[in-house]
Amino acid sequence: MRAPDSVLTDTENPMPKKLIAAGRVAVSAYSVWSREKIGDRSDRLQDTWYLYNPGTGTYGRTDWAKLDVAPGMKLAAVLERDLPARRIGLLDMATSQVVTWVDLDHPVTDVSWSPDGTKLLATAYDRDPTIRTHLSADGNSYRTPDPGRTGFQVVDVASGRASFHPVAAERDAGSFPKPASVFRWSDDGTLVFEPDGQKGYDHRLYYDLDGRRRDDAPKDVVTYQRAGVSPNGRLYADGGTPPGPETTVRDVATGKVVGRQKMLQLLAWADDEHLIALGCAGACENEFHNGLVLVGIDGKTKVQLSGNRENTQRPGSWEPIFTRR
Template sequence: MTPRMLKRTLEEWSREVRVPADLADRALRRRSRLRLTRFAGAVSCAAVVAAVALLVPLVVIPLFTDEPISQVGGPPVVVPVEPYRQTTPADDVLADTENSPPTTMIAAGRVAVSAYWTGRWRTLAGRKLFDRTWYLLNPVTSRYEKTEWGWAEVAPGLRWAAVLEKDLPARRIGILDMETRQVRAWVPVDHPVGGVSWSPDGTQLLATAYDDYPDLDMMSVDERRCPARVAATPEDPRQPPFQTISTSRTGFYLVDVASATAGDFHAVDPCLTDNSNVRRDFEWSGDGTLIRERSNSDWPDAFLDLEGRPHDAPPGYVATESKAGVSPDGALLAGPDGMPTKVTEVVTGKVVGRQQVLQLLAWADDRRLVALGCAGTCGNEFHNGLVLVNVDGEDMIQLAAYRKNSQEAGAWRPVLTLR
């Protein structure tokens, strides 16, 4: 442990037990003044630890370790998260068009590529599993770094990330400090989880639980059938007599990040929506008051309250296939995938602009969107990359190098987060 880390740890303890606030400084000055040998220095540090232990007998965190501050079954911890507040970034547009995957930070307006992943299929015990390799932005160096996590999700503000260990589903959730690259706390769960999502204000996690690997090939899962909830009618013939279900999803947890604690487990019927995906993570509603499960058909999305009970869609909810959704000011709606894309007014439905891009991914501000564009005249839709485009479609800035084939094994996939 470095003197700076020792000082920080002792100061945190001093605030809790009302010991002199300069205790760490005194210990470090003494250490520097005596210039002891390595053996004597170890004895000196041990004495400091012993002295503090007399004052805080319940604290059992070892000083000389790179382990997280909070361990499963260890003492309580407070993660210093603050509610997210949008600020105007000084560097409005950051691009890396020379490297694929990117090596330096990509951002536009209020959003940034906080992470990206590459994926490959592997076979285990006769079943095909999809494995992701995650690369997380280091906000200190503005570069992307490879990780060993099985799942990662960066909080708005780019300060914290929620991580899961490689073998999904995982029995604990890590709260990662993006700047120090250390796990600040582990949150144990009784039902293993395979995906996590940050609340819009960055203070809670929505963790989706699974009882099997969440990224199995469709042919590797046991198909079950959901009974029809309502009978088809001539006026509404969409309801089939049954649905095919292939997910192992069981429910969700809400995690309070500041205290690193998971609330009660909420079991959820996997037949809630018309959705046949194996991975079926829950997500937050736009204002963070409800939980949403997307349908992958023309049926509306389903909503739950924070206790897992079915709930009506929130006021102003607009069903859309676009990942971007409604603009920050609530006036415009990004249209579905497919070139050309379009943006319409929410109130009137009037088309206000068309864009020569494949997908609208996120709003950079009220008039610009981060989108998936294709190279040249778009002779190959899979030869694509991130661009910044105006609502009117007139101005376009390339943000990332065009991938030669976004569908090939190992192609990188960006994750966009508010910064």
């Protein structure tokens, strides 16, 4: 199995400094998460973002609250602190300067590029959905106030026009709001979806770009694995057999397993035969000690891409964004 083109690694640093990439995708940015205290018994999630700079070939720390990188890795969409934000910035990654601001009529707390890089999708909230209140001394007990999710914004990047589409958050049988969920693009970018809280992670509620429910829409292949469907559309990433670690690749048409990998999670397709995965450090004594690995469908070809992270379940761990380059 031939290795993918242009494999770039940074295994020497605890957090990446040099570009990590393989085949069609790269780590375009990553975030380091923590909890910021905002009151005696309240806090909120704080992401510190590191964005790739093609001029220096390195990742640099930013002050943005949220960001996502467009296919081609020339533009990033950014949100200012504090959330929710009233505008989206389009940032030139080579200069680190915002070239355009898109004003919004409803504030948002996240942003993502469409697969073809022509549109932006942002979920609208009245309040920051990451805030926790009534924290116990050990931080294990808390409340999450209703963040007031109001719908989603779609931005046409070429014109800068933003359109808001109201979609009420789901509520349970007692009329209490369900945990806040964000909208994401369907695989082909023609629809957006949110998880169907009534049926579980593998069910989605789809909407067209005008905010209309599309129960008749063709469904994406959905698994716990972030990699999803291969570039040629023939294969998809799936889980393995407990106790693991194990992941699998299956045929879309038949569901048959065509490859097994001793990985924790499959994150992105490098090409039609290789994936970027989360692999255990050592003999996998601790699943929270892991790093990025390039692995073939057959599980035999392996290249370590990043240094291993420790205690990934705790604040201070970094989380990558993968973008088509």
